[in-house]
Amino acid sequence: MNPETYAQLEEIAARYPEARSGLLPMLHLVQAEEGRVTADGIEACAKILGLTPAEVSGVATFYTMYKRKPVGDYHVGVCTNTLCAIMGGDLIFERLKDHLGIGNDETTDDGRITLEHVECNAACDYAPVMMVNWEFMDNQTPESAVQVVDDLRAGHEVRSTRGPRICTWREAERVLAGYPDDLADEGPAAGPASLVGLDLAHDRGWTAPDGAYARGAVGTPAGGAGGHPEAEHAASARRIEDSPADVKSEEDPADKGEGAQ
Secondary structure, eight states, X not given: OOHHHHHHHXXXXXXXXXXXXXXXXXXXXXXXXXXXXXXXXXXXXXXXXXXXXXXXXXXXXXXXXXXXXXXXXXXXXXEOSHHHIIIIIHHHHHHHHHHHTOOTTEEOTTSOEEEEEXXXXXXXXXXXXXXXXXXXEOSOOHHHXXXXXXXXXXXXXXXXXXXXXXXXXXXXXXXXXXOOOSOTTSSOSXXXXXXXXXXXXXXXXXOOOOHHHHTXXXXXXXXXXXXXXXXXXXXXXXXXXXXXXXXXXXXXXXXXXXXXX
């Protein structure tokens, strides 16, 4: 491992009150520089954090985002969890395997695409979903998925559905290590399905509770809870939670001799 990378690993560890908390971003930096989690990377992390190589390896083999063999320029993850599978994820995955001539967790001969079926991407409202270097590609079809990988292999610019243009896997890993690429504000960030609740609130004139509630203050601010049943309910719940546990309500049936029959 080169001295510059080692120094950056030390820099990441120094960000945290407990240095070992930096292990996850440190492993992402190892992948950014080495293309995978290497034995040298494990040794370096262990030395800096005062851990054993076995402890570091245990973390690296627990989380599926850490790879022990080389990854291509673009990691394509197809969600095959229940909803995406029903909506076409299984078909997309099979089509890409046939089109690319590789199986699960394998890389094309040109080193451009690594294909993997992944668990839920937390984007069920856009199923079926595919991710490229952890950026969303929503509402995919077998045909659109093939077009994405073909464009990536050809060197064409590809943009995620709700984010920035797709960078390489190593560049994405560097971002996960805590080194921004200044692309965070590219793209729409949120799609229509994610904004349904907000649009509904606007249409019905709903607003957030008074700032006092947002700060977790006790009691009802001047003007009450704004006339919103939800806010009034939250205020009541908060007052109950903040009351001494051994104080009974005035309406406690036990006070009136109305206990369970």
